[in-house]
Amino acid sequence: MFTLKRTHTCGALRAADAGSTVNLNGWVEARRDHGGVLFVDLRDRYGKTQVVFRPESGAELLAQAQGLRAEFVLAVQGVVKARPAEAVKKGQLTGEIELEARKIEILNEAKVPPFEVTDDLNASDELRLKYRYLDLRRRPMQQNMITRHRIIAAFRESMDRQGFLDLDTPVLIKNTPGGARNFLVPSRLQAGNFFALAESPQIFKQLFQVAGIDRYFQVCKCFRDEDLRADRQPEFSQFDLEMSFVDESDVQAAVEDAVGNVFKKVLGVELKRPFPKMSYAEAMDKYGSDKPDIRFGMHLVDVSDLAKASAFRVFSEAVATGGVVKGLCVVGGGTMSRKDIDELTTWVKGVGAKGLVWLKGEGGTLGGGSAKNFTSAELSALRAKLAAKDGDLLLFVADEKGRCKVALGGLRTHLGAKLKLIKEGSWEPFWVEEFPMFEAGPEGRPQAKHHVFTSPKAEDLDFLEKDPLRVRARAYDLVLNGVELGGGSIRIHRKDVQRRVLAVIGLEESDIRDKFGFMLDAFDYGAPPHGGIALGVDRFVMLLLGLDTIRDVIPYPKTQKGQCLMQNAPSGVIPKQLDELHIALKPPPPAEEKKT
RNA sequence: GGGGGCGUAGCUCAAUUGGCUAGAGCAUCGGAUUGUCGAUCCGAAGGUUGCGGGUUCGACCCCCGUCGCCCUCGCCA
Known part of the structure; x- marks a missing residue:
């Protein structure tokens, strides 16, 4: 039986409604039985209203109310009453009133929920x-x-x-x-x-x-x-x-x-518009990420030049084998313990890096960690390059380019959160542009970085066959707070260009016909x-x-x-x-x- | 496919180095209770410690395997 259809939601009633008779429908959130008087919080999508059962309303009604349990589905008819001053619940929209029940219908019972x-x-x-x-x-x-x-x-x-x-x-x-x-x-x-x-x-x-x-x-x-x-x-x-x-x-x-x-x-x-723009190259260099969180600094600094000539083999060998050495400066990070740094090392190893080299700013130069592996000139140069001061912590990763990016870029994000460097409540959307059109695939063959319909930049068209990895795309990603919100591009609308791009990624003419024939046909009719x-x-x-x-x-x-x-x-x-x-x-x- | 975390009562968690009957809060059930709103008070019930195997006098704890959930690298144009 369902006769007491709601006249209001559980978030609607206010002091001004006092005296009116209304119906509420909802779920039982809580029951507080005081022996005589009994309270039930009734919940729906719109809010929560306290229903009060009084002995004066009859023993039968009170007995019904005593049988209510959490998550029962209930219809209540009652009179809206202003609560006694001392019973007003502040901070709740319906806190000034309660519904004095006259009649209820249990629309459905509920098992004890699993949580x-x-x-x-x-x-x-x-x-x-x-x-x-x-x-x-x-x-x-x-x-x-x-x-x-x-x-x-x-x-x-x-x-x-x-x-x-x-x-x-x-x-x-x-x-x-x-x-x-x-x-x-x-x-x-x-x-x-x-x-x-x-x-x-x-x-x-x-x-x-x-x-x-x-x-x-x-x-x-x-x-x-x-x-x-x-x-x-x-x-x-x-x-x-x-x-x-x-x-x-x-x-x-x-x-x-x-x-x-x-x-x-x-x-x-x-939001301030237009949104700022950043090149893909800058994002990768400064942040080690194509979707950097720019709400805090701690930029990556390339020290490959210095590393190349160093006697410290972790550095020099990484560069000699085609890799890079990059570092970042954690301002005030000098207070981190050996244990803290070990945790960071574990973290970068977890994402594939070989390890973490660390130094601390002290006495006008750098010390601690791997300091003994460097000459004092190298230490001064590193300190200058990363703009480190006494009390700062310097962290370096020496590895193959991609892994270095993942490890140090990831470490930057990790530290940003851990050290609470991020300004909460700030929104800084921006565009990342000038993506490379292709990236090297498994066997060195280029593959589309965005997708195969993305238009190359006109000025790079000549390199399409000669040096495809150099070609930049007319693509753009929208990045917000370190999250890639989305990406898009200006598309190829000419069949000849589309064909060339498909050829670069190694699709045979017959494949092109089979997979994208209808697309190329469409381009014949005025795209x-x-x-x-x-x-x-x-x-x-x-x-x-x-x-x-x-x-x-x-x-x-x-x-x-x-x-x-x-x-x-x-x-x-x-x-x-x-x-x-x-x-x-x-x-x-x-x-x-x-x-x- | 790789790395890591977690799995103990219905739920969330605890349990010293491997050692007594595996505990607590919430929920549940019973009782009390006339102004609470995370109600309170008294009492009760609730367990194959994810599962399988091993080590041991003895395993929640150690080892191997397996399942599930989560984080992550690869992957995701």
Whole structure:
């Protein structure tokens, strides 16, 4: 029976409502039984209201109330009363009133939940994911979902105002090589053939441009069958957009408007526009990262020149074998103990570096750690180069270029957090530009760093075949607080250039025909110059909420092994289903149906 | 595929160097309680220490394997 439909939500009632008879619906958050009088906190998405049961309202009602338990679903009819002055609960919107119950309906009982549905996190990830609907019932998670909605709404609002059309694109698409591993979907009607789940709407949004849909956007799901991280899920959401007759500045301006609108509407923050720009080379040199957190300094300094001539073989050999030596100066880090530094060493070894060389600023020069391996002239030079003062700590990594970047760049981020160097509440979005078009692949063959439709810079076109690694791309990443929010580029719109790029990465003519033929055909029919970008919705929400994992902003996320603990997916299928698809499982490891 | 962390009551955690009946808080159940809001007070129940094997007089603790969750390198155009 459900007759007491709510007239108000549990966050709506105020002192001005005193005297009126209302109905509330919600979940029992807590029951406090004082023998005579009994209190129940009733919760819904909008708030929490205290319901009071009094003996004067009848023994039957009080007995009913005594039977209530946490998470029962309840409908209450009662009279709104101003609380006695000493019982007013400050800091709660409904704290000045309470609902004096006259009648209740227990809409549903609830088992004792596997964890308490409270604001404080009191359960493991595993349990939260298994009972996600209970986790989502917690107020902080509801706030996350509400913020997620508001961010998406503000983005859409800006896009609509700027004349972008919200159009969807297929999820079931052709399997194409390169980039992220695709999830495959077998086709029953075309037995033996497979769809791929779209890793992005890339090709379709470009073809929209050929079609004359000169401003497209979408909030879409993307699928990538790669290993997970705190900020990576196998299915995730993107703000995706593409525009025609534009260059980099037009796309960036459109994005800045949308991102600016989100900050304004959701946080009340006005971002300074246009966003600053940084070259990829500078990001790598100064920060050891293509998505640096620029809220604190501690820049990386290359000391390879000094290291090369040093008698300290850790340094000189690294350079001799083609590597680099870089260092950073931790201001005031001289107070760190040997144990602290050992922990840092363990940390860099964990990301593949051989070790950490450290020195401390003292007595106008450098001492401690590896000081005995250097001449006093070298120590002075290092001190000067890193602008170190007494009381500072210098850390160096000597290694192959890539590993040095990962280790020292990572160490910088690690220290930034550990030493609390980051200004909280500051938002400094900026663009990273001038990415290399290609990077060296496994066998030295170039592969696209962004994607194969990215336009090379016009002035670098001549190097496409001669020296591909030198070619810079018309690509740009939006970086905020050390997180890559998204990336995009101006695309190739001419077939001849597209063909050359595909050839550089080693696609045979027949492959090109098979994989991208329709794309090249489309370019024969009048493709306008165009470009676009995609931003990670989940990362965006995570950042604005100050969280460090996107799992808390995705309603139903997967575990690090890509499973849904609630559904227990993926799971095996029955032979008939495989038969229809003409699929046979290879013998040894058949998919096992997990116990539920 | 590699490195690391964690796994003990329903939940969150503790348990000295390998040594007594594996404890606490919360939750649960029973009782008391007329102004609480993390109510309080009294009492009770609750355990194959993830699982399997090994070492040992003796294992929550050590070793090997395995499963699960998390962080990370590779990977993710």
